[in-house]
Amino acid sequence: MTLSVSGLSAMRSGQTILCPTSLAISPGDRIGLVGASGSGKSTLGHVLVDALRAQSHTVAHVPQSPDEALDPLRSMAFHWREAEQALGLQPGAADQKALFSSLKIEGGDLRKRPWAWSRGMQQRFVIAMALMGVPDLIVLDEPTSALDPVIAAATMGLLDRHLRGSKTAMMLITHDLGLVARRVSQLMVMHEGQIVEHASTKDILERPQSEPSKVLAAHRNWFALPC
Amino acid sequence: MLKVDHVSVKRGASVALKGISLSLDPGKTLAVVGESGAGKSTLIAAILGLLKPSHGSITWAGAPVRSCRPALVMQEPRSAFNPALSLRHSVFETVTAGKLKVQDDRLERLCRGLELYPGLLDRRPSAVSIGQAQRVGILRALIAAPPFVLFDEPLSALDAVTQKHTAKLIADLQDEEGFAALIVTHDLGYAVAHADEIAVLKSGRIDEISTPQVFMASPKSEYCRTLRDAAVALGALEPPV
Structure with a gap:
């Protein structure tokens, strides 16, 4: 079933940070959401998750900062149980051992509170919670920003395997064009609270039409360019 | 200059840093990379004097580092x-x-x-x-x-365009003012492009310190090669020529 939302918008301090936006996401879609810092990517992610949950769709959300997903006063075991309950799973039904092993966090002590885990481990724990069920959509906001390249590659590999052949759609919010180039088939480019271009990843990276897309595509490997 | 001399740091029962030695001259940039939990943030805390080494010493021009009023860019921007x-x-x-x-x-x-x-x-x-x-x-x-700045993942939440402009500002100011920069990052593209040296931490030890050119072309350790190849696979680095 296609996930459809229309008229999503958001304001902050009297300013519009997300202009009215409509989206349709088909099962199995792999969509990347890119744009400049402050363009409204994370805001769209949050608003989209809320709107779809209000329509009774199941949505897993990995926010940009693990702090947004984890209560500092609750143990990691509490968060895991809470996620199982939210998905209607029996306690212990999710294959925690396999997920933790794939994400290389099997050494984490679930009795501890979030701050006793490193930031990278917290981020992977939140990803593990997102992968315990079969939601309609997974929204991943900068899922590898706190991970070293080896762990990041393993994490994205796990995501690829988990979603292969699945009807679960994925939205990957990131500023890392190298990451989306290999993992999503469609790209949406945001600029000042609006989606200014939505096309195949290949088209946007090779033949961007809008000015923000051209700027982003031109800076894909900025570190190789003279400052 | 910064001098970290055979420093070990204990955190609870475990040893987070094991005999770390490195130095950093004014105007130079040292990138510290490595896996999560390798001890990168512990190294920053030890340099700032927030954690006391169980062995070894850390100095700036022969005095405690705090005397030079180092600045820190923290990893978690909002908090x-x-x-x-x-x-x-x-x-x-x-x-x-x-x-x-x-x-x-x-x-x-x-x-x-x-x-x-x-x-x-x-x-x-x-x-x-x-x-x-x-x-x-x-x-x-x-x-x-400041004469010495520690950056903990300074570009992690920025888009490519803003990353480039921010990196340019840091580089320009460093050229003009000559501050020493220690940058902890997972972004090997940034480390290779902007650092004078790259220190790879693994399990609390320095696995290898090399120039970006050596890191890309012929790293000595197996772990450095794994790190480089993973960054290439992720699209964060261009394949070595």
């Missing part, structure tokens, strides 16, 4: 600021407390280079994006022209 105060208040809190001098056009130049409109500083941390908070964190660190 690096007091949530109840405006960003402007937090930026100038250390300047006021330390009775530090700030050049007249410093704030304007930093705001321009970091692409922050001045009015944004009057907001609280929760009212700006994580990327904007990260750039204000860089502004706060550089406002009083």
Whole structure:
């Protein structure tokens, strides 16, 4: 079933940070959401998750900062149980051992509170919670920003395997064009609270039409360019 | 200059850093990379004097590092600021407390280079994006022209264009003012492009210190090769020629 939302918008301090936006996401879609810092990517992610949950769709959300997903006063075991309950799973039904092993966090002590885990481990724990069920959509906001390249590659590999052949759609919010180039088939480019271009990843990276897309595509490997 | 001499640090029962030695001259940039939990953040805490080494010493020009008033750009942008105060208040809190001098056009130049409109500083941390908070964190660190700056993942929340402009500002200021920069990052593209040396940490030890050219072309250790190849696979680095 296609996930459809229309008229999503958001304001902050009297300013519009997300202009009215409509989206349709088909099962199995792999969509990347890119744009400049402050363009409204994370805001769209949050608003989209809320709107779809209000329509009774199941949505897993990995926010940009693990702090947004984890209560500092609750143990990691509490968060895991809470996620199982939210998905209607029996306690212990999710294959925690396999997920933790794939994400290389099997050494984490679930009795501890979030701050006793490193930031990278917290981020992977939140990803593990997102992968315990079969939601309609997974929204991943900068899922590898706190991970070293080896762990990041393993994490994205796990995501690829988990979603292969699945009807679960994925939205990957990131500023890392190298990451989306290999993992999503469609790209949406945001600029000042609006989606200014939505096309195949290949088209946007090779033949961007809008000015923000051209700027982003031109800076894909900025570190190789003279400052 | 910074001198870290055979430093070990214990955290609880475990040893987080094991015999670390490195040095960093004014005007130079050292990137510290490695896996999560390797001890990168512990190294920063030890350099700042927040954790006491169980063995070894850390000095700046022969004195405790704190004597040079090092600046820190923290990893978690929003929680690096007091949530109840405006960003402007937090930026100038250390300047006021330390009775530090700030050049007249410093704030304007930093705001321009970091692409922050001045009015944004009057907001609280929760009212700006994580990327904007990260750039204000860089502004706060550089406002009083410190001689030594520690950057913990300074570009992680920024888009490619803003990353480039921010990296250019840091490089320009470093050329002009000669501060030493220690950058902890997972972004090997940034480390290879901008650092004079790259130190790879693994399990609390330095696995290898090399120039970016050697790191890319012929790293000695197996782990460095794994790290480089993973970054290439992720699209963060161009394949070595």
